[in-house]
Amino acid sequence: MISFARILAPTDFSTHSEDALRYACGLAERFQAELHVVHVLSEMIPASPDPLLMPVMPPQFYEEDERRARESLLTAIKPEWGTPAGFATAVCWGAPTEAIVDYAAANHVDLIVIATHGRTGLSHVLLGSVAERIVREAPCPVLTVRTAPARTA
Structure with a gap:
């Protein structure tokens, strides 16, 4: 029998992520699982031809970014989506794929449950797919949720 004790739903606060969060919340309620909602922040690395001229962001910049992300995580789940057995949030720093895979491994x-933005063509080649890399590298099963494109009448 399949059971899940801990479900991870990474979010970038997009509408795509919201759809995946809805799935994750419903699954967490159905399996009486703990739901972990994680947001990954990456340090801004300003580009400059001369490394000595690259501005350094003050620590307050990163602290404020993390504070806003933590506040947003607390309201990311809507009560009508279901009630997980437990709820945890985290803000991680780093590259999204590595941070999510590391979090999943460390928290068993x-x-x-992750959204896929459905990029194709050149944008997929240039930007890659975080969801695709997570499917390949995750220490557990991955459910990808793709938002259906809006239908025109």
């Missing part, structure tokens, strides 16, 4: 996550 049983399932990752």
